Amino acid sequence: MDFESSVTKYKVPEGHAAIFWLGQAGFLIKLSSEKRIVIDPFMSDCVRRLEPDKGFGYKRLMAPVCLPEELKPDILLISHEHPDHYDIDAIDQIVTSDTRVFTNGIVARSMIDRGFSARQVNILNKGSRIKFNDFTLRAVDCDHGALTPDALGFILDFVFGRLYFSGDTAFNPRRLRLPVSEHPEVAILPINGAFGNMNGIEAARYAGLLKCKICIPCHFWTFPLHHGDPQQIIDHIGSEAPDCRLVMLRQGEPYLMGDERK
Numbered sequence: 445m446d447f448e449s450s451v452t453k454y455k456v457p458e459g460h461a462a463i464f465w466l467g468q469a470g471f472l473i474k475l476s477s478e479k480r481i482v483i484d485p486f487m488s489d490c491v492r493r494l495e496p497d498k499g500f501g502y503k504r505l506m507a508p509v510c511l512p513e514e515l516k517p518d519i520l521l522i523s524h525e526h527p528d529h530y531d532i533d534a535i536d537q538i539v540t541s542d543t544r545v546f547t548n549g550i551v552a553r554s555m556i557d558r559g560f561s562a563r564q565v566n567i568l569n570k571g572s573r574i575k576f577n578d579f580t581l582r583a584v585d586c587d588h589g590a591l592t593p594d595a596l597g598f599i600l601d602f603v604f605g606r607l608y609f610s611g612d613t614a615f616n617p618r619r620l621r622l623p624v625s626e627h628p629e630v631a632i633l634p635i636n637g638a639f640g641n642m643n644g645i646e647a648a649r650y651a652g653l654l655k656c657k658i659c660i661p662c663h664f665w666t667f668p669l670h671h672g673d674p675q676q677i678i679d680h681i682g683s684e685a686p687d688c689r690l691v692m693l694r695q696g697e698p699y700l701m702g703d704e705r706k
Contacts, residue, residue, distance in 0.1 A: 447696045448514035451480075459604045460702030465693040467506050468528050468666040469612065469634065472515060473600075474698075475578050482517035483598065483609055488533035491667065501669035509696040512537035519576070522547035523611035524588060524595035525554070528666065539564075546574065546581065548594040568596060578602065584622050586613035589640040597623065604702045605629040608654065612639075612663065615646035617653060624653045629704035631656040634663035636672035644676025645684075652685035657704040660691045 445453075447464075456462045456476040464472040466485050473481040487510075491502040512534035520543050522530050530551050531538070536558070539545060545555065545565045552567045566574075568583040580601040588595035588611065597611040608628035610620075617624065623631075631654050637643025641663060642650060651659040659681065664672025674692060681690045691699050 447509040448511075450696070454698065456700070457702070460700055461602060461604075461607070462698040462700055463607070463630070463632075463660065464509075464698045465660070465662065465695055466509055466515075467695045469523075469663045471609070471632065471662075472517075473607070477578055479518045479578060480516060481519045481521065481600070482515050482538070483521045484523055484529040484611075485512070485515055485517075485520075485534070485538055486528045486531050486666070487512040487515075487538065488531050490527050490531055490533035493533070494527055498669060502667045504666060505668070506666055506695060516540060517543050519543070520545045520547075521581075521598055521609075522551050523586075523597065523609070524548060524592055525550045526592070526612070529612070530554070546583075548596055550594055570596065585619050586611045587616040587619040587640070588612045588614070592640075599623065599626060599628065602702075605704050607701065608632065608656070610634065610650075612641050614640050615642040615650055617650075620650070620653075627655045629656060630658040630660065630699075630701050632660045632662055635661040635674060635677055636664045636670045637676075638669070638671045644673055644678075645680050648677045648680035648684035651681065651688045654685075656685070656688055658691055658699070658701070659685065659688050660693060660699060 458476045462474045468486040470485040487508045489504045572583040582599040584597040586597040598609045600607040606628040633647040634641040635644040
């Protein structure tokens with residue numbers, strides 16, 4: 445069964461959310477209401493096109509799980525402007541007329557310049573809080589370096605639990621104090637250890653600070669230059685976050701969130 449069909453046919457029980465990994469830092473979250481929340485989908489090979497001098501460094505090694513137009517997000521969250529998060533070669537196919545986009549000012553202005561309506565594209569600042577029918581979205585700080593000061597993390601507060609998507613970030617406990625104070629049940633963390641992101645050992649340590657029940661690693665094995673060794677977090681999660689269960693997803697595989705508080 446192809447990915448789009450598997451998402452469509454997947455029946456999410458009430459009080460749960462299905463979290464599908466799209467590869468890189470991309471996720472599709474399906475709610476019991478059938479609503480789809482998509483975060484940072486990277487569906488093309490635009491990074492290699494934009495960085496031809498890197499040779500195979502930014503060649504996409506893992507194929508997209510589906511065509512960009514098959515994602516059909518009701519809500520699209522884009523954490524920052526780097527093209528493996530804001531996919532400029534696929535964004536026109538990802539966004540439908542019904543999609544509501546929430547992102548930082550740089551991405552929002554770029555999308556409006558591309559012809560998207562300002563009514564459809566919403567700017568988030570760190571500290572922004574938006575209430576939806578199914579959840580509350582909060583934009584939180586992350587440390588993705590001085591060249592990307594407006595990069596965001598996201599906390600999604602559901603009735604049944606709290607999901608934290610850290611975005612691209614270094615392991616900087618001072619900057620990450622708010623997520624740590626929230627103790628999210630599920631945390632999605634990068635592990636590639638390059639370009640300002642934490643590695644697998646640091647992600648395990650961060651999971652321990654977060655006191656999360658579930659840790660889902662991402663941002664690895666897409667490009668040769670991005671590195672990433674999942675064995676690091678596999679080896680260290682037990683000692684750094686003994687109450688946390690590691691969930692290693694393959695592309696297109698879901699994790700059903702909703703029972704972590706039981």
